[in-house]
Amino acid sequence: MSGAADTTAAKKPGLALWLPLGLFGAFFVLVMFGLFRPASRDITSQMIGQPLPVFDLPKIAADRPGLAAASFKDGKPKLLNVFASWCVPCAAESPQLDELARSGVSVQGVAIRDRPVDLDAFLARNGNPYAAIGSDPTSALQLAIGSSGVPESFVIDGKGVIRYQHIGVIGPQDMDTLRQKLAEAAK
Amino acid sequence: MNRLAIALLALLAAIVAQAPAHANDSLPPAPYAYTQLADPAQEKVARDLMDTLRCLVCQGESIADSNASLAGDMRNIVRMRIAAGEQPEAIRAWLMQRYGSYVSYKPVMSAQTWPLFAAPVALLALAAFLLRGRFARRKPEDKSA
Numbered sequence: 001m002s003g004a005a006d007t008t009a010a011k012k013p014g015l016a017l018w019l020p021l022g023l024f025g026a027f028f029v030l031v032m033f034g035l036f037r038p039a040s041r042d043i044t045s046q047m048i049g050q051p052l053p054v055f056d057l058p059k060i061a062a063d064r065p066g067l068a069a070a071s072f073k074d075g076k077p078k079l080l081n082v083f084a085s086w087c088v089p090c091a092a093e094s095p096q097l098d099e100l101a102r103s104g105v106s107v108q109g110v111a112i113r114d115r116p117v118d119l120d121a122f123l124a125r126n127g128n129p130y131a132a133i134g135s136d137p138t139s140a141l142q143l144a145i146g147s148s149g150v151p152e153s154f155v156i157d158g159k160g161v162i163r164y165q166h167i168g169v170i171g172p173q174d175m176d177t178l179r180q181k182l183a184e185a186a187k
Numbered sequence: 188m189n190r191l192a193i194a195l196l197a198l199l200a201a202i203v204a205q206a207p208a209h210a211n212d213s214l215p216p217a218p219y220a221y222t223q224l225a226d227p228a229q230e231k232v233a234r235d236l237m238d239t240l241r242c243l244v245c246q247g248e249s250i251a252d253s254n255a256s257l258a259g260d261m262r263n264i265v266r267m268r269i270a271a272g273e274q275p276e277a278i279r280a281w282l283m284q285r286y287g288s289y290v291s292y293k294p295v296m297s298a299q300t301w302p303l304f305a306a307p308v309a310l311l312a313l314a315a316f317l318l319r320g321r322f323a324r325r326k327p328e329d330k331s332a
Contacts, residue, residue, distance in 0.1 A: 016317065043243055046287050086212045113212035113256060138217040139260035146285035148243035148257070 042167045045146030045154075052080075052160045053144040057134025060111050062120050067108055067134030075158035077185035078106045079178075081130070082142055084114050085122035087150040093170040094126035100175075101129035105182060109133035112142055112150055153178075157185035212256055219266035220259030226270075233266045236275040239292045240265070240282065249292060 052069050059066035072078055081097060083090040101107050109130040111119050119133070136142055145154065145162065155164035155178070164181040166174060224230040234251065240261065242253035250258040250265070261282075268278050282290045288297070296304055 041246065043286055043289055046283075046285055084212060113214045113260075115213065118213070137214055138263055139257055140264070142257075143261065143264060143282075143285065148286065 043148045044167070045162070045165045047146040047162050048165060050162055052156060052162060053141070055134070055141050055144070057110065057136055057141060059133070060114060060116050060119055060135035061123060061128070061130070061133045062116070064109075064128070064130055064133045067110065067132045069160060071108070071132065072156050072160040073158070076106060077158055077163075077182050078108050078156045079182065080108050080110065080145075080154040080156050082110045082112060082147050082150055082152045082154070084112045084150045085118040086114070087112075089169045090151045091122070091126045093151055094129070096170045096172060096175060097129040098127050100178070101131075106131050110136050110141055112136050112139055155181045155185050214256075216256065216259045217263035219263040219270075220256075221262075222266075224266050224270055229269050230266075232275055233262075233269040236269070236278060237262055237265055240279070241290050241292055243286065243290065 052072055054069050056068040056070075057066050072080075079097075079100060083093075097107055107129045109132065111133055114135065114137070123130075134141070142148075147154075147165075149167070151169055153166040153170060154162050155166075157163050163185045166178060170178065224233060237251035238249050240250045242248045242250050242255055242258040242261070244255040244257050245253050248258070250261045265278055268281075269275065279291055279293070288295065288299075294300065294303075
């Protein structure tokens with residue numbers, strides 16, 4: 001019996017012997033790769049290149065009008081900023097949005113699940129770079145444009161087509177990319 | 188006993204004080220976030236769909252299980268569209284058009300996912316190939332023993 005097993009092993013020592021180790025090695029590399037370079041948790045919108053859906057959001061801030069899809073078709077690119085007063089990181093991008101607004105970019109806001117009182121306090125505290133702010137109390141527009149959190153910003157070209165999505169806070173390091181995308185959308 | 192209670196309260200206060208790092212909105216939930224549809228048949232259709240849609244905030248949960256307000260807003264959309272007579276697969280398609288296949292838990296065969304379906308078949312074939320000699324050999328050995 002042992003003799004028979006020996007002769008079989010002697011015939012084919014190669015593949016069968018090293019295959020388990022090879023498989024383990026491949027699995028190990030895969031696990032380490034996932035461990036040190038974890039996949040991004042961001043969910044990118046599939047609506048890039050698609051026109052904005054039709055919407056007409058009522059006003060919520062005391063001194064800014066509401067926001068409608070029609071206003072995005074005036075030939076000029078705009079930045080659509082999805083934010084909320086209850087969103088802590090949103091305050092961190094206010095200086096960057098202010099800078100964009102000062103340099104002539106039209107910043108349009110969508111306030112997600114917000115109250116007028118809270119929003120006015122937020123704008124008084126952090127500055128108000130918005131030309132218009134629409135109220136989205138049930139995240140309907142947010143879901144319609146494929147946004148999954150606050151803050152997120154979309155570059156919309158002059159025809160109302162979504163051209164670029166920025167997920168998360170706009171930091172000083174994101175300004176060059178954003179300006180470039182706005183310039184591309186102006187063409 | 189009192190000291191213990193005070194110590195526990197202090198501990199609880201410390202834990203609660205750390206919590207608000209993840210802020211949330213104060214608006215009441217959307218109309219159909221926690222309210223079932225009046226028609227039980229429609230509610231079942233909506234429920235079956237919500238069980239297979241992924242929450243975009245708590246990414247391991249279905250929107251039926253999640254307490255995130257965005258999941259509530261997604262349930263609101265699903266129930267309103269079902270109530271309006273839309274087919275569940277059309278609503279799934281609407282969401283996938285916006286968020287990709289990520290948002291759906293329903294498995295589909297695609298260019299990306301075919302290995303998941305092919306791998307078990309390939310592994311079974313490999314096992315059969317590796318074991319083919321053993322089954323054939325055992326019979327003569329049993330006889331000799």
